[in-house]
Amino acid sequence: MNKKEYLSRLDEQNKIKKLMKDDKYLLNFHLIPPSGWLNDPNGLCEFKGINHIYYQYTPFSAEWGMKLWGHYTTEDWITYKDEEPFLFPDIKEDKDGVYSGSAFIKDDEIYFYYTGNVKYTDKKYNYISDGREQNTILIKSKDGFSYKDKKVLLKNTDYPKDMSCHVRDPQIFEKQGNYYMILGARDLDDIGCVLIYQSKDLENWNYHMKITTPKKFGYMWECPNLIEISGQIFLICCPQGIEQDGINYANIYQCGYFPLEIDFERKEYKIGKFIELDRGFDIYAPQVFTDEEGRKILLGWMGIPDAEYTNKPTIEHKWQHALTLPRELKAIENKIYQSPLKELSKLRTTENREIICDSENVEINFSFKKCIEFKIELRDSIELNYKNNILTLNLEKCGYGRKERKVYLKNLESLQIFLDNSSIEVFINSGAEVFTSRCYCNKLNSNLKFIGNYILKDFVWYNLKNFKIENGER
Structure with missing residues (x-):
């Protein structure tokens, strides 16, 4: 062509x-x-x-x-x-x-x-x-x-x-x-x-x-x-x-x-x-x-x-x-x-520290003083589980064939999660490990729920605005 x-x-x-x-x-x-x-x-x-x-x-x-x-x-x-x-x-x-x-x-x-x-x-x-x-x-x-x-x-x-x-x-x-x-x-x-x-x-x-x-x-x-x-x-x-x-x-x-x-x-x-x-x-x-x-x-x-x-x-x-x-x-x-990249912080609009997180496109940050076990539910069908030093990303309900991916961690210290309409990127322990995946949830609002045996050092989430595409459709 x-x-x-x-x-x-x-x-x-x-x-x-x-x-x-x-x-x-x-x-x-x-x-x-x-x-x-x-x-x-x-x-x-x-x-x-x-x-x-x-x-x-x-x-x-x-x-x-x-x-x-x-x-x-x-x-x-x-x-x-x-x-x-x-x-x-x-x-x-x-x-x-x-x-x-x-x-x-x-x-x-x-x-x-x-x-x-x-x-x-x-x-x-x-x-x-x-x-x-x-x-x-x-x-x-x-x-x-x-x-x-x-x-x-x-x-x-x-x-x-x-x-x-x-x-x-x-x-x-x-x-x-x-x-x-x-x-x-x-x-x-x-x-x-x-x-x-x-x-x-x-x-x-x-x-x-x-x-x-x-x-x-x-x-x-x-x-x-x-x-x-x-x-x-x-x-x-x-x-x-x-x-x-x-x-x-x-x-x-x-x-x-x-x-x-x-x-x-x-x-x-x-x-x-x-x-x-x-x-x-x-x-x-x-x-x-x-x-x-x-x-x-x-x-x-x-x-x-x-x-x-x-x-x-x-x-x-x-x-x-x-x-x-x-x-x-x-x-x-x-x-x-x-x-x-540090420039991506410019995508942030509102900063929130409440546990309720029902927006669609978000950045979610956890830091832990101590974490033994942990389960996060994101949207209606994404799960992150931490148990016995194994962090698991589960997309079985929204992955169109994607099921689980795992990584061993000596300790879970921090998570930085980016949720776009059909993707998730998780940066673990300041980027020592990363999960990058597509996902297709029926409901796009985040619906954050988490339980476990942990002590939080900090928790914050941000609404994210869109990239601006000049000459394009967005």
Whole structure:
């Protein structure tokens, strides 16, 4: 779908937008597609005071389809502009979709790297070892809204010979005057890994090294981000093919990180134990960027591929999926902590300390002096239970196939809960753990009830106003 075809179908898009307006589950303070389908955040960056949020976008269908890069911008994380789609599949090396990628700013210019997808259909293929191209492509922009040319940097033949056709999702990491391109990959033995290429000029790349675990950990690592927080390096990625282990790794595909010690010059590394970034049902493909304040900011896809559960209520209104709230990342030793951006406090309207909480879109904060057991009922069908050091999110009555997700806690110290019309995000113990999920309650007012064996330090809840979307429908 090139830009001309997209523009020819705007009447079709407007019809979808009208259907969306009637959906009571339309999210109010999360970014959703203007129409159709949204998945991975892409190309996140702040450039000249403007935060650019690109994302995988299928504008005319609520199901998986041809991918563009949609585009939102914001200067304050409260008011957004719905910009024209930024990137279209319009060359032979990306003809079946402009897949995920990232942004890197250098010399007053944004370098965008992405995967161009090509799928052969002339005969039968397995699409693992054959039948697919995953081309790494570069575009450069002076403003984040336009570009001139696409340059193909790497093709399948440029990846190591033991790789499958699945090599994608480039991200750039700078260290000691060198540039490193990080690519998620699957080898021919079905072992997940990350490939690293090196460059001096951001355009000419040579294979440098590979990172994987000593023992196989999944068959594919998607959406890798190599980030440094307070001198500690972490490899965030989404491994596929991990078996559930008790309450851990409960989703079909995982979303987490490895603490990493790496010497790029010697091509040596030590990889730590994988830690889940989020314990909810709907979290995948997170991307991190550094803003002009130096903050490490994460946005994730509030969805997951190939899940058993569904988003039927929104699909019926011709849209599906959202992005998470933006989160600032900090690290203590080998642990990443996630906190909603401080700017989100501007969403707060009234502050309430009464136990009665019957609003629809709210932020609820608990802090505890002591907590042995605890049960919270939210709305008519969401439960949070804490017992024997296990915190459980139960969505069985409103999850359309979502049931329970759990996490072990040494102590329960605090909860920060965000309820939008059809989502819940729970930040536990100052963001040491997080639950992110979609939910479809019959009644949207919060109806807060809680009982248990605990001593509260503080309790407060806030009504939240909506994001303002300029050029959009909200």
